[in-house]
Amino acid sequence: MNTIPKSEQTRSRILSTGRRLVLGMGFTGMGLKELLTESAVPKGSFYHYFASKEAFGQALLEDYVTDYLGRVDSLVAAPGTGGARLLTYCTAWLAAANKPSIAETCLVVKLASEISDLSEDMRTTLDAGVTELVARLEQIIAQGMADGSIVPQGDTARAARLLYGQWLGAAILSKLGKSEQPLVDAMDDTRRRFFP
Template sequence: MSRRDVNDIRRKLLDQGVALLMEQGYHGTGLHELVQSVGVPKGSFYNYFPSKEAFSAEVVKHYIDPFIAQLDAHLARTDVGADAALRAYFDELIADTERRDFKGGCLLGNLIGEIGDTSDLCQTSLREAVRRYRDKLREGVARGQAEGCFRRDLDAKEMADFLVDAWQGSLLRMKIERSVRPLTQFRDMLLNGYFRA
């Protein structure tokens, strides 16, 4: 099998892992179901990942990358300020959760709640993913501070941490309320309120 084929199968397993872990959680997702859905023999799973735990840690990294790229694309825009770029980014996420009928939430938050304190490997992967995401948000907050639209009496890193924490809580509330209201309230109260200069 060529390196390209190996990478393709690995990517398919990770893509399917995101979908299954979002829908069923860590404990509800079996390797048999995973490999069957991708068309890979069960025994060959271990040619790609040493364990389910290691696989899940890789899924976390695979999951967060598109969100960071999406956020980066918004922040790279020079025709809008950082406040508008962050708002547009969160607007996209809010619209996506509504399209998905409020299902799923965030894989990071889901796994943090389910296995965050029981698997050192997954805990490390989750921590790294949250920090990478926070650091990208910090770029936007710092730019907003430099542009004069966000308050400067708070550290950009602390404000970005607060964004991550508040967003995760809002996603959990969205799931039980089955409404985007917690998400829009998060966006408006922070980006248009507490963070404003």
């Protein structure tokens, strides 16, 4: 028996459908009519949950950031060395046999440049999520340095920012060139710089 209230199920369905559509066509490219049709929700119901398309975008990003950080928190808490956890995170950027890569499902990759001028609230939400993610990467790097599985990096905060920036840039180049090579190159460079 499903214990989630129907109203929360509807809101969740709108957000998950919206995430899929936004990943495919961008935030401005996704029309409200498409979202309502795909999620099988009447227009009035949409406005019951979200005051506007921008409010929906804000909720979409908050939901995405919460989900993403939860997955990274599980990784941070996983047993093993910091180096093994960092390698697991970096490997997730590459396509797996039965799972889409982070590069294919990352709303930061898809929306960072689009929303930075469109909505200050959405930009702030995405930026705060990235800041939290980088802090978690810094934690993994520090753990790996402490257990000897990661080469000393000096300023771990800077190392985490540069690492994330490299992978984010590689994901954008990969999307642009329709090639995984930039991600493969990022993995090679990460192994060279971070692993003994």
